[in-house]
Amino acid sequence: MPYPFSEIELKWQDAWRASELYRVQRDPSKPKYFVMEMFPYPSGAGLHIGHPLSYTATDVTMRFKRMQGFNTLRTTGWDAFGLPAEQYAVKNKLHPSITTAQNIANFKRQLEALGYGYDWSREINTTDPSYFKWTQWIFLQFYGSYFDTAEQKAKPIDGLVRLIESHGTQGLPCATAGKPRHYSAEEWHHASNKQRADFLANCRLAYIAEAPVNWCPELGTVLANEEVPEQEEKGFTVVRRNMRQWMLRITTYAERLLQGMDQLDWPESTIEMQRNWIGRSEGAEIDFAIAGHGENIRVFTTRPDTLFGATYMVLAPEHPLVARITTQDKQSSVEQYVDDVRRKSDIERVDLSRAKTGVFTGAYAINPATSQPIPIWIADYVLMTYGTGAIMSVPGHDERDFEFAQAFGLPIIRVVQAPGVDANEPLIRPFTEHGVAVNSGFFSDMPTTQAKSKMIEWLEATGLGNRSIKYKLRDWLFSRQRYWGEPFPIIFVNDGDGDYAKALPEKLLPVMLPQVESYSPSGTGESPLATISEWVNTTDPTTGHPARRETNTMPQWAGSSWYYLRYLDPHNDHEAVSKADEQYWMPVDLYIGGSEHAVTHWLYARFWHQFLFDLGVVSTREPFVRAFHQGMILGENGVKMSKSLGNIVNPDEFLSRYGADTVRTYILFLGPLEGTKPWDSQGINGVHRFLNRVWRLAATEEGVTDLSRLANASASPALERALHQAIKKVTEDIDALRLNTAISALMILMNAIADEKAGIPIYVFEALLKMLSPFAPHITEELWQRLGHEDSIFNAKWPSFDEAKTVDDVVTLILQVNGKLRDKLEVPRGLSREDLEQFARASASVIRHTDGKEIKKVIVVPDKLVNIVVG
RNA sequence: GCCCUCGUGGCGUAAUUGGUAGCCGCAACGGACUUAAAAUCCGUUGGUCGCAAGACCGUGCCGGUUCGACUCCGGCCGAGGGCACCA
Incomplete structure (x- = not known):
């Protein structure tokens, strides 16, 4: 008969609740330890066996650290905005907050049954107005800030405005989107509100752009990336369509996000993934003159050393110069191609197996190194969103350029010599590695690394180009066309000059979601909020001018990008987190989460944190000093648990049969925390x-x-x-x-x-x-x-x-002959090498294997082994 | 295609980081207790040969370094994850 676990477990869960055993407060007399797991989305299905893995690991750590004398903070909360609740609401005409509350109650019951030591007084919920008030507040800080490129940090935009008032907009130390029109100080003084707002919009860390979304015409709605395959299976079409979107200028933090990882105790693979995601490339920007035009084409290359080998250029089809440089006779083919590309789906565009396509524009550029004219093509393998949207093509030393040159009969020349290959031998495949420059004028004979830096020096000296660093990282698309998310605290004011965006004052936060009749999409692609005119139409609270509210809502990432801070001071209604709490508890000492969040969530949270650091809201540069990924628990058949396979393990069954203590201990005993392992009942x-x-x-x-x-x-x-x-x-x-x-x-x-x-x-x-x-x-x-x-x-x-x-005074001595185990001996610890060798030589088994052979060498490892090498 | 991680008994895994491969469990088998079963307790359990002492083989495969390799190096095969024409 097993011990009476159910009785005991209920007894202590009640007792701990009653005594508030896990409730903690700031206590400067003790060192702190702040541990957390990824907080859950409260789905209707409840917990599955994967959840308790990371929760138990954090719970163990908390209790262990607590008993070691740390003031341990561990709590949880609910990442409760999001699609499933909204879809349920659409179907059942029930407000998502109702199902969310039900699901939370169920989750909480299950968590309590597992005996977790959460400080429930700190529980948070991203959909609670007292929480999302501060999510909106942080958004307003992004909106009200620009990135100072000289100081590499965010600063209040008011400071920028003062700079413009005195010096105009030329040469501002500010990262901007696109190429805004410039104002002198004088012009600025006379500019309209809208003109000023439009200019500043380019500087803000939260800005509006036209960005592509997954548009489903049949459903009349925008789909999240994860919904696309599901709907396509049902036979609906999904196309890319540009819509007005909020963006966060995460790209300005690329360098700091990269460098910040140096001191983090994170899984190496995750650091690597974030590094690749940020995708830093060093190289040069080079201007190519267009023959017969006053304009230049600027390219980015990581291989400036191969400039002599640039035999043609390629522009992205969307490049603004395309229309201007295309010659009369090429007009129709170029337009046709640009149109084709626009129609192509994402899936088609990224299919690497398909042959290279492109068309000639009829125009020529001048290679600044050789002074030779080279044709300018357009092709969809050049992306408008990376670098300058234009490349110099060096088919001899780049896979893609080589393929393209072969397809269209463009010249391929060798400018980097591979070791042991004749410099004039034709290339049958591109040589993309480092070597020695050839056919490159006075750069010839230089090794690649040297040729790169010399070329950049030459470009800078002649004014033809400059050193440059590019990142793959793109700005963060920060809006969704949905109901169940945080409303943006933004209105569009019309003061007779045209619409422009304006932040609502802080004192009007939180901006609440209105009650709606239907949670279904509006049909136009806009969020359901757009259909509620009494909510949308409002007035500017400061000027009284008519205004419309922003109808997009924030993505689920918003609430989860800063929740760890709110844990520290969850009931504060005049700031997101108090200085005292932040300084005592931060940084997070251990964060356990699934690897599916390795790039997205952890990168976004780091970005918000660094931004809040610039503002002085937080005092640490990085939020999570140590991070860990728990592995996945597979079904009993060794494959991923899924409803369709019917192999989902329900913890309730095991809780009732064995009790929480057994389930907790067993789930961790299964194997290494980070490993993927099957459940075995x-x-x-x-x-x-x-x-x-x-x-x-x-x-x-x-x-x-x-x-x-x-x-x-x-x-x-x-x-x-x-x-x-x-x-x-x-x-x-x-x-x-x-x-x-x-x-x-x-x-x-x-x-x-x-x-x-x-x-x-x-x-x-x-x-x-x-x-x-x-x-x-x-x-x-x-x-x-x-x-x-x-x-x-x-x-x-x-x-x-x-x-x-911890050590015995007797050790097992291993006796080997030629590295093979021949005998074991119990001997006192600490014997001399000589004594050990004597023991070894006396062993019958050792004698048998060394008999009649020459002893060449004897290796003695004290307290461990003796290895006799015979010839 | 590129980057990262991992391949150990029937199964989940362990191995002081170059020094006894298989700890701890599961399962299986044998035994004790029991009228019986469950529970519990004791034992056996990588493979081959052998009555035994013992010998040989064995950490995905091939090779290397070393007195000695699961561990380090090179190449291959397989699994998982990430990225995806990023110039």
Whole structure:
């Protein structure tokens, strides 16, 4: 009969709730530890077995750190805006806040049943107006800021306005979108509100742009990326269509986001992924004159050393110069091509297997190195969104250019020599690696690295170009055409001059979602909010002019990009987080989340945090010093759990059969936290047996306390050693999140206790309980109480170990001949090399294998092994 | 195509980071207890050969470095994840 877990677990969950055991406050006398997991989206399906993996890992860490004397903060909340609630609302005409509240209640019940030590007084909910008020507030800060390119930080836009008032808009130290028209100080003075607003819109870190969305004409709605395949399967068409969107200028932080990762204790693969996502490239921008035009084409290249090999140029079809340089006779073919490209879907465009396409514009540029005319083509393999939207093509040393040149019979010349290849031999494939420059005028014979920097020097000296760094990272599309999201605190004012965007004053936050009749899409692609004219039409609260509200809503990322800060001060109604709380608790010491958030969520949150750092809202440059990805738990058949495969593991079943302590411990025992591993419903027996064995050390199966096995004595040397080894291993393993081996170490200690013939020393048993308590909090708290303790085990001190007591004074000496194991010997620790060698030579087995052979060498590793090498 | 991670018993895994491969569990088998079953406890369990002592093989495959390689290096095969014409 198993121990009475259900009774015990309910008892302690109630007791902890009543005593507010996990409620924490700032306490400058103690070091803090702030641990968190990715907060959940409260879906209608409830928890599945994957959720408790990261939650239990953080719970273990919290309890462990707490017992080590840290003031530990752990809480949770709800990432509750988002699509499923909205879709449910569309179907059932029920406000999403109602289903959200139901789902949260259900999730919370399940989390409590698992015995997690959350400080529920800090629970947050992204859809709560008291929360999203501050999400909107942060958006207003983005809107009210520009990025100072000289100081590499965000600053209030008011400062920029003062600069413009005195100096005009030329040469502002400010990252802008596009090429805005310029104003002198004088012109600015006379400009209209709209003109000023339009200019400043280009400088703000939150700005409006036309950006492509997934438009589904049949449904009359815009689809999220993850909805596209689903709807296409149903036979609906999805096309790219430009719509007015809010963007966040994350690109200005590219360099800082890159450099900030240097000090982070994050999975190497995640840092690598963020690095690739940011995609920094060093190179040069070079101007090519267009023959017969006054204008230049500016290109970006990472291989300026190959300039002599540029035999043609390619512009992106969307490049603004295309229309101007195309010659009369090429007009129709160019227009046809541009049109074709626009029609092509994303999937088609990124299909790498398809042959290169493009057309000649009829125009020529002058290669500034060779002074030779080279044809200008347009092709869709050049993207308008990267670099300058134009390239110099060096077919000899670039895969794509080579392919294109072959397809259209363009000249291919060699300007970088591969080792051991004749400089004049024709290229049969592009040589893209580094080598030595050839056929490159006075750059010839230089190794690639040197040729690059010399070429840049030459370009800068002649004014033809300059050193340049580009990033793949794009600005963040920050709006959705949906109902269930944070409304933007923005209105479009019409003061007779035309519409322009304007921030609502802070005191009008939060901007609430209106009640609507229908949550269905408006049909025009706009959000359902656009259909509510009494909400949309308003007046500018400062001037009284008529105005319209922004009808887009924020994406789900908005609320999750800063929630960790709100945990620190969740009820503050006059600031997002107080300075005192932020300075005490930040940074997050450990953040456990799935790898699906490795780039997006963690990059976005870092961006917001760095921005808030510039504003002085937070005092750390990075939010999460240590991050960790839990792996995935697969179904019993070893494949990903899914509804359609019917292999979803429901934790409720195991909770009722084995109890929360067993489920918690087993889920971590399954394997390394970061690994992907299948669920095995048989294996849980082992952990359950282990907890039962612990229970029976101090109680009967029926639940009656029985301390007869315990004794107020000291442990045998073997048990004493096992104890100190276990403390060492469990302590180090929990710190390193090797939770599976920590549990295994506890089982080994349990086995050693079982082997103890005399009474089990109480201090050994108590140490076992303390070390087990982060994993199995209920059973250990219960036994702790039965031992006579009045205070919670989680207020007890984590056991410490004595390194000297972890080692035996006898070691197993390994005897090898030619590296092969031949004998083992128990010998006292600390023998000299000579003594060890003597033991080895005396071994019968060693003698048998060395007999009659010449001993060439003897390797002795003290306290470990002797290896005799014979010829 | 490029980048990253990983390949160990029937299964999940472990191995002080170059020094006994298989710890801890699951499953299986044998035994004790029981009228019986469950639970519990004790034992066996990488493979081949052998009565045994023991020998040989064995960490995806091939090669290298080393007295010694799951661990380091090179090449290949396989699985998973990320990126995707980024000049």
